Amino acid sequence: MKISRIIGFLLFCCTAPLMAQEKDSLIIALDEAVVTGTRIARQKSKVTASISTISRETIDRSGELNVLPLLAYQVPGFLLNDRSITGFGVGPGSGGNISIRGISGTPNNRVLVLIDGQPQYMGIFAHPIADAYSASDIERVEIQRGAASVLYGSNAMGGAINLITRKATKEGWQGSANLGYGSFGTFMGSANAAYKQDKFHSLVAINRNSTSGFRADAADNFENTTGYLKMGYAFSPALSLSGDVQLADATYYQPGPIAAPLEEDKREYLRGRAAISLRNDWGNVSGALLLFHNFGEHEFQTGFSSKDQNQGITFYQNLSLLPKQVLTLGIDYKRFGGKAFNETLPPPARTGLGVQHTIHETDLYLQAQQDLGEKTSINAGLRQVSNSHYGKKLLPGFGIAYQARKNFTLKASSSKAFRSPSVVDLFLFPSSNELLEPEELWNHEAGFQTHILDSKLSLELMAFMAKGSNLIQINPMDTPPIGSNSGSFLNKGMESQIRYQSSASWKVMLNYAYVDASKNILFAPKHNLSFQADLQVKKFTIIPSMRVIGGLRNSLLETDENENYTLLDLRVMYAISPKVKAYVTGKNLLNTAYQLEKGFPMPGINVMTGIHLKF
Incomplete structure (x- = not known):
């Protein structure tokens, strides 16, 4: 089926029911508060960046053990390089690569993952560890689509x-518990x-998640156990302290x-994280002191092993010094690095191995947010980066949001x-180059968001x-091949989202x-198209999902053809009682044969069934 026909069909499915609906209570959150794209809770319509949000309810209903896969149906332009039934793995040839607006990396180090506003990535390769993000630990996900370095720095x-x-x-x-078993x-x-x-x-x-794997020609089994603990104390309504630890x-x-x-x-790997946050809110003055420490130990059967760490203070x-104005002043300090080993390599290939490498980075930033009257919000920010290896870098950003009329906001930013x-x-390794400078990107965007039909349609x-x-x-043609700042790209396009919810019983x-x-x-x-419905029929909850991908490059060889595929998933839950639900989840029900990365087929039809308990 052609992409244009699929888009037309799904648009019809979204909008056709609108003619028959009578007025109902407001379900869609008109202007939820977000903290991503700003360091203070602010109405989404006043944040000039593009922000997507995922609630705890959506996380629960998805049934996903890891939080990243559910973003594929919730965030326009998001692609996750999955590899198996469950789990992503680490190292060359693994999954978990995140792409937003076609911007990614190998390894995945151009989309930043944060936990409570603190950066999370491996100290040596600078990529996030996808298997560490358990859905049970997360209350809410906020995604800034597009450049976010003014507030959050590198990556x-x-x-x-x-x-x-x-x-x-x-x-x-x-509390709650979930048990499932499947294909x-x-x-x-x-x-x-x-x-x-x-x-x-x-x-x-x-x-705990594990699988025997689906590849008949090779071992592709996986297992992962994660633990999480968080504790906190509110000294007063204005001052609170919390700390959390996690192991995977x-x-x-x-x-x-x-x-x-x-x-x-x-490949065996242990990842750990510990963080402490002291937050204050005295009205016109608010903020936080955040300390974090990430560490990991990796050991591969091929001979590679490493120990890495990434620590920091935010x-x-x-400060609200003038009416309708917020100034955010911040300082970030990061210290990241580690030591890698591989005795199976010949000595010339062991460049940098067996030595502790550490990089320090101290960033100062200022962001100003100002409301002009009731309709216009502007922001401007500037970050200065001081890196122990390459020196300084200056990063500007600015944007505007204008409420043209009630529930209709225009946005633009650079x-x-x-x-x-x-x-x-x-x-590390012969391709390394100590003269490398940072990669750079300019992001420009403009668009609108609106709510109509008694705010049922967003x-x-x-x-x-x-x-x-x-x-x-x-460049493999160099002798010897060595890294250099020689690459560039220009990605342009558009992203859109339509949400409709007539009542608490169904939404699309x-x-x-x-x-x-x-x-x-x-x-x-x-082309990246996704459709999802959530239907409540008496004690049944039915969640069908469809994904259509067109023109995906899964190989750097020009002679390889683009990948095009359609996926259909279905999740059905039955409420045995208010606190007990049974479920069946089927994925890739069309049994589509496709490869997100050349040479690595994805699993066909697979089913999971289980039970979810609340107490």
């Missing part, structure tokens, strides 16, 4: 994904318990491409983003242009993104 070229952690909000004990010996289980008493709150969660222990078997399958390539204050060279770029449309330069690339969402990428780059589909 936020394509955008920023802010995972906001859960905490107990009701007095006493609450290819796949198991998913999670349990969490929360407790709140007066000013104290705590939450603990444990998750995983084993991944990399199967290799189908042209050269691997009998066994075992301090910012929001912002510069960057990515600092990672340890592997600078120091529409958003954004056009964008992202121009990257100074990209770090390795349609996302479509078009990307015109000037270069042959991976994970940048020309």
Whole structure:
């Protein structure tokens, strides 16, 4: 089926019911408050950046053990390089690569993942670890689509994904558990318990997922166990302290491409995170002091092993000195690096191995947000980066939001983003180059968001242009091949979202993104269409989902054809009682044969069934 016909059909499905609906109570959140794109809770219509949000209810109803896969149906222009039934893995040939607006990287280091506003990435390769983001730990997800470096620094070229952690909000004990089993010996289980008493709150969660794998030609099994603990205390309504720790222990078997399958390539990795936050809010003055420490140990059967760390301090204050104005002053300090080993390599290939490498980065930033009257909001920001290796970098950004009429807002912004060279770029292996400069990108966008039909229908449309330069690339024709700042790209396109909800019993969402990428780059589909409905029929909840991808480059070889595919998923839940639900989830029900990365087929039809409990 052609892309245009599918779009037309799904648009009809979204809008046809509108004619028959009578007025009902307001369901769609008209102007929710967000903290991503700003360091203070602010109405989404007044934030000039493009922000997508995912609630705890949506996370619960998805049934996903990891929070990243559900973004594919919730965020326009989002692509996740999945690889198996469950789990992503690490190292070359693994999944978990995130792309927003066609901007990604190999490894994935051009989209920043944050937890409670603090950057999360591996200290050596500078990419997030996808298997560490358990859905049970997350209350809300906010995604800034497009450059986000003015507030968040390095790696936020394509955008920023802010995972906001859960905490107990009701007095006493609450909790839930989920158990599921399905195709290819796949198991998913999670349990969490929360407790709140007066000013104290705590939450603990444990998750386990494993699969025997679906590849008949190679070992591709996976297992992962994560644990999470969060505790906090409110000294007063204006001052609170909280801390959380997380561990993820995983084993991944990399199967290799189908042209050269691997009998066994075992990769074990342990990831940990600890953070402390002290937050204040005295009305005209608010902010936070955040401290974080990430660490990891990786050991591959092929001989590679590493220990890495990424520590930092974030301090910012929001000041309201003038009416309808917020000034945000902040300082970020990061120290990241590690040590890698591989004794199986010949000595010339061991460049930089066995040595501790550390990079320091101190950033100062200022952002001003000003409302002009009741209709216009402007913001301007500036970040100065001081890197221990390459020196200083200056990043500006500015934008405007204008409420043309009630429930109709126009937005436009321009912002510069960057990515600092990672340890592997600078120091490890013969292709490293200590003279590398940071990658750069300018992002320009403009569009609108509106609510109509008694605010039951929400529409958003954004056009964008992202121009990257100074990209770090390795030219295989060089002798020897070495990294250099020689790459560039120009991505332009549009992204849109339609949401309709007539009542609490049903809602639909349609996302479509078009990307015109000037270069042959991976994970940048020309067409990215997703449709999802959520229907409540008595005790049944029915969630059908469809994804259509067109013009996806899954290989850097010009002779390889683009990948085009359609996926159909279905989740059905039955309420046995108010606190007990049984469910069945089917994925790729069309049994589509497709490859997100050349040589690595995706699983066909797979089914998971289980039970969800609340207590």
